[in-house]
Amino acid sequence: MTSEYEQEIAANLERAEQSIQAAKDLAVKGYHDFAASRAYYAAFYGATAVLLNGGLDFSKHSGIIASIHQRFVKTGKLSKEQGKDLNWLFEIRNVGDYGGTAHVSQPQAERAIQAAESFLRAIKSLLNR
Numbered sequence: 001m002t003s004e005y006e007q008e009i010a011a012n013l014e015r016a017e018q019s020i021q022a023a024k025d026l027a028v029k030g031y032h033d034f035a036a037s038r039a040y041y042a043a044f045y046g047a048t049a050v051l052l053n054g055g056l057d058f059s060k061h062s063g064i065i066a067s068i069h070q071r072f073v074k075t076g077k078l079s080k081e082q083g084k085d086l087n088w089l090f091e092i093r094n095v096g097d098y099g100g101t102a103h104v105s106q107p108q109a110e111r112a113i114q115a116a117e118s119f120l121r122a123i124k125s126l127l128n129r
Contacts, residue, residue, distance in 0.1 A: 005052040016045035023113050032109035033096035039112035040093030046123035085115040
């Protein structure tokens with residue numbers, strides 16, 4: 001299946017993989033806020049890729065998340081758990097990026113990385129990659 005967005009899809013998947021690796025590297029060094037943020041972005045880039053594959057391009061994170069729920073979670077192409085993980089990753093990213101005195105814990109950072117990896121595997125499966 002070819003898409004007019006093929007190069008963008010590939011670029012987003014590459015960014016997703018790099019974000020997972022960056023999240024792991026940051027977590028090992030104790031930068032849990034930033035690890036959680038990178039984990040979210042891995043899922044975000046994966047979500048962007050699968051939406052682009054359907055010819056959909058969004059400028060806001062909320063639009064991407066809503067569209068993933070509408071087109072993939074509600075239709076059963078992604079599990080409800082994966083939909084909840086995407087929402088949680090967005091929330092934990094907000095703590096990591098904008099939390100002020102609130103911080104992401106080590107267990108939360110590790111969970112974020114696992115959730116992002118699982119989400120990305122599902123997205124790649126949908127894209128047959």
